Amino acid sequence: MELQMKEKYTVTGMTCSACSAHVEKATRKVSGVRDVSVNLLQNSMTVDYDETEASPDTIIKAVTGAGYGAAVAGKTGGQASAAQASRTKDPAVQEARNMKNRLIWSIVFLVPLMYVAMGPMAGLPLPAFLTGLENGVTFGMVQLLLTLPIMYLNRRYYEKGFKSLAKGAPTMDALIAIGSSAAVIYGIYGIIQMGRGLAMQDFALVHQYHMDMYFESAGTILTLITVGKYLESRSKGKTSEAIGRLMDLTPKTAVVERNGEEQEISVAEVVPGDILIVKPGSRIPVDGVVTEGFAAVDESAITGESIPSEKTPGSPVTGATVNTSGFMKIRATRVGEDTTIAQIIRLVEEAGASKAPIARLADRVSAVFVPVVIAIAVIATVVWLILGYPVNFALSIGIAVLVISCPCALGLATPTAIMVGTGKGAEMGILFRNAESIETAHTVGAAILDKTGTVTQGKPSVTGVYPATGTSEEELLSLAAAAEKPSEHPLGNAIVEKAAAMNITLLPASGFEQVPGRGIRVIIRNETVMAGNAKMLAEAGIAAGAELEKLARDAAAQGQTPLYIAWGNSLLGIVTVADTVKSDSPEAVRELRDLGLDVILLTGDNEATARAIAGQVGIDTVIAGVLPQGKEQEVRKQQESGTKVAMVGDGINDAPALARADVGIALGAGTDIAIESADIVLMKSSLRDVAAAIKLSRATIRNIKQNLFWAFFYNILGIPLAAGVFYSILGWKLNPMFAAAAMSLSSVFVVTNALRLRFFNPEKKYPGKQNKPGSTISTKTNGGTEMKATMKISGMSCGHCKNRVEQALNGIPGIQASVDLDSGTASVTGTAAVDADTLTKTVTDAGYTVESVDISGS
Incomplete structure (x- = not known):
């Protein structure tokens, strides 16, 4: 008999998507494991397994055997104190602190290293004991001594990289380890050669290697890669904040009526059947039923609706909602982890942990690139030895191949584009909370919009x-x-x-x-x-x-x-x-459709209201009357059909759906919980920025792919040259110095290309962009199959008037209309050959006056 168990684990040591894939693969091999979901960003893993065959110990052993750390994650309690304790022990937070220290000290040693190594080339003065060929060994040793601390500080790259090589599954760390090691080994070799030259008074040999050591390359590679890792670790450190904020919603104490007296007790002590007293302005501690009194309860934390719900005896109430006015007594029905808010917390945790890790293109390429480069280096060295060339000649060939494959540009390719892209987004009021969000947004095929506060004013x-x-x-x-x-x-x-x-x-x-x-x-x-x-x-x-x-x-x-x-x-x-409805919502929906997205309205409100709102903004698919759990389930249904989903919301009730979605998008004016649960935050709270965020994501991913091309371009050209393919024919041999120069040049190309994202303009490239309400079109005739018009209408004084005019115009076959009440204009689009008289008569029949009609055709 099977006993299914679902358990969450904390996994340490993962640095890339290849790592998460290895953890998942190792765990799946455990007998009894049914399903595994590894979350790289949260350093977590959720495992479904049969308790009769597998156990936490066997699962942890499988993960540690793969080279990573694992432990059963602590269960989330119902109190904020538990959340705070969890946050302080969060390994991701500790990782960010450790990474910051590594980065600071790496820079401390890198600065003098660069000065010593590059100073003579720039004409900068050096101490006398470092100048001249006679001090060549000292010159090299000082660089080595400055490089060793950087290597020690970043030893994890070597530990993980060489371990992944030993297991036959190289990761990004392997590239870093091999590239930097090759540079250091070549530098040590140079020091030895200079020592030989000084011993033999062969200053030509000393001169050959004096400025031909690449310790600074190793230090620079390690430091730059650590910059990217530090930024990534900071994102990981924020993932637990949403859970803590949700827990903080639940009151710490409750007023209970026991033995005819009022007692203030801890919420944890409330049991089903207790009679609780809820006064105006206080939060309801647990789920229950009103037994006495009358009150207006703000349920926006659960339903997202801004209008308080009136509660009378017999009405159900939900924990974490607010009694805005009135006095009431309630009978507790669900307490602790059974309350609605506790269920929402679990959904946020599970949805966040179940997100599939994003496979980084650089890691996928490195899986093939690294073993190929190593093979080429070894083969080239052996071939030149077989051909009778000296050991130092063959060794320089092998090292040159490894040096030119050094992943400096490869390591910069993704983070530079991500940093510039997220920086540009910040300028536009679009905040990407991590690199994964900007990488995933370009694949979105459906946009699910919450109603209250997102499509509407709230x-x-x-x-x-x-x-x-x-x-x-x-x-x-x-x-x-x-x-x-x-x-x-x-x-x-x-x-x-x-x-x-x-x-x-x-x-x-x-x-x-x-x-x-x-x-x-x-x-x-x-x-x-x-x-x-x-x-x-x-x-x-x-x-x-x-x-x-x-x-x-x-x-x-x-x-x-x-x-x-x-x-x-x-x-x-x-x-x-x-x-x-917000004035920009109809335009925002049109822009999302122009980007090829299916747009869905998802709300906890009744269907009649939802349909009315959907009709005003041009949304065909409406899912109404759903609670937070239902919203999360609807997102999951869309994902199960193979569609990448973007969920847009602003309320606490949207948090589970935001976490479950491939990309959660929160409006900046929304609740902190929604913002913490989201991948993208729109600070201007404009729905139009959803389309802008997706376009920026697409531009950034395109830029990343271009960067990866440049990162490999010089390697692909230089590797045959470094291997000595052209030496016998043309006498061409790639000096490691030129290999390093090629690496630097590829890095310049990568950074320069990434900087182009600063000029990104979403308005310039919106496909099929419609005219904004209130814009003026000078042409008076409809000369094409696509019609666009702007109407100036007087007599509209309220939302009812606005709805009447929209319904009248949308009743014309082939026509879509949106009315802006503030400017008194209607924006009309369509493929029908409709003239100004038809539009004017339609509005006039609805009881309003048309002052002007501007029509253009395309």
């Missing part, structure tokens, strides 16, 4: 004001805002803000009363003013009228919340409130 605003006959908009808003001002409810705040924007004076109100599940009541001028839902109106015996009822139904169908405003026994009108 806060409610007034979308329509519909006064009853005999009442003006100003009068309706004045009474509605006066009634709502004491409530501090987000819907009420939206009405108050609308009245303030229109400079409407509010009448004094008194006797504020909140009616659970209905609305509010106040007294204005000795009359009762009610603001609430249809149930409140019906219970008061006030009829809405057919026209206003239809407006309310239409608004609700479009995802808006209608509020009925009554004064005394008369209905004054309806004010609709909704979370409106």
Whole structure:
């Protein structure tokens, strides 16, 4: 009988994708192991295995046998203190500190090494005991003594590199170890030759090797590679922060009612069935059910919705959500690791650990390049010995081959492009959290967008004001805002803000009363003013009228919340409130489609609202009514179909999906947890930057491939020359000095090419780019099959008006329209041959005035 077990391990010693592949391969060989997922960035491994056949000890033994360290990862507790302890012991954090120390001390020794080695060439003064051929051995020994500490500080490259060679699976470390070792060996050989020359008074031999030692090459290679490794280790050190921030959401204490008394206890001591007291402004400690009281609860941490949910007896509540107003008692149903927030934490951990490691092109090439170069060097040395040439001649041939294959440019190829690309992204307000994110983004085939705060503004605003006959908009808003001002409810705040924007004076109100599940009541001028839902109106015996009822139904169908405003026994009108679409969202969706991406709207809101929002921005695929676990599952479904997924969100509820996605993209104005869980952060919170980030990723990867070409170009040309292929025919023999010069030149090409990314401009290359709302097109006729137009429209005053105009224009076959309420313009595109009269009539029939229509064809 199989007993399936899923366990997470911490793995140390991995430095490249080849390392993670070796760990995975070694673990899969263990009998009973069903599945293995190694995460290079997090230095972790998740293993599914049969407990009757495998055990943690056998798995750890397999990993250590492959040359790496392994240990069972500590289980995540439910408290922030546990998270803090985990973070302080995080091996990735310690690795970053160690790498920083290695880098600093490497630079300390490299600076004098470069001065001694290159100083004479630049005309810089050296101490007398280092000048002249008679001091050649001392000159070489000083360089060797300055190089040895750098080699010792970076000895891991040699340990891992030569071990990988011994196992027949060379990694990037093998290239570093071989290249730097070859330079040092040649330098030591030069010192020996100079010693022989001095002993024999053969100053020609001393002169031959005096400036022909390449200790500085070894020191430079090791230091530059350590720079890249340090930057990578810093990224690894941040991976646990999202978990800690999630844990910090849960209160440390809870107020429990026991034996008729209130007691404040640790959340860890709460058990199912306990009655908890939740006061206004405090977080709900655990999942439960309301037993007494009424409150408005901000559930944005779980559902992502900005409008608080009203809770009455019998309503379920979730831990980590906030009681914004009201008093209530709840009965605990799920505590500890069973709470919703604990499940989200586990999902973030598992999704992060299950990401497939990104195979670096340099590592894949090195797997073939290194053994080929070694073979060429050995064969060339043996051949020249067989041909009867001296040992020093054959040895110089072999060393020249190894020196020209030194991975200086190869080591720079990827990190330089990544650094320039991420720097350019930072200038644009696009932050790539690590190299993996910028490498992966170019492969994305689908963009899943959260609704609230991502596609929409994330806060409610007034979308329509519909006064009853005999009442003006100003009068309706004045009474509605006066009634709502004491409530501090987000819907009420939206009405108050609308009245303030229109400079409407509010009448004094008194006797504020909140009616659970209905609305509010106040007294204005000795009359009762009610603001609430249809149930409140019906219970008061006030009829809405057919026209206003239809407006309310239409608004609700479009995802808006209608509020009925009554004064005394008369209905004054309806004010609709909704979370409106951001002005740049339609353009952003079009740009993503132009990049060949499938765009999906994913939200915890109801389907009617989601469909209405999707229609406004041009999204066809909508997945609504999903909780955080469901969002993560939807991302997984897309991935299982073979599609690379980018998830765009801004809320805590998006964290599991952001972590699960191949590329998680968080808006900078979103929560810290979403940002920490994401691979890319958009600081301007503009959805259009999603397309810009993907384009920058594509440009960077293209640049990396070009860099790798230059990194190998001189090697490929120089290796035959270094091996002496042309010596017998043309007398050409590559001196190691020229081999080093070729390496330096390839590095210059790599760095120069990477710097071109500084001029990246996403606006310049957007394929199929549409006109922005409000732009002007001078041509008045439609002279082609593709039509683009800008309409200036007056009479639109709210989101409802905007929706009406968009629906009317989008009803024309072959036409797509987007309305910008602030500028009073509509951007129209399509393949249909539509003239200005048709567009004008369509908008006029919808009840608005068209001031101008500019149409162009292409």
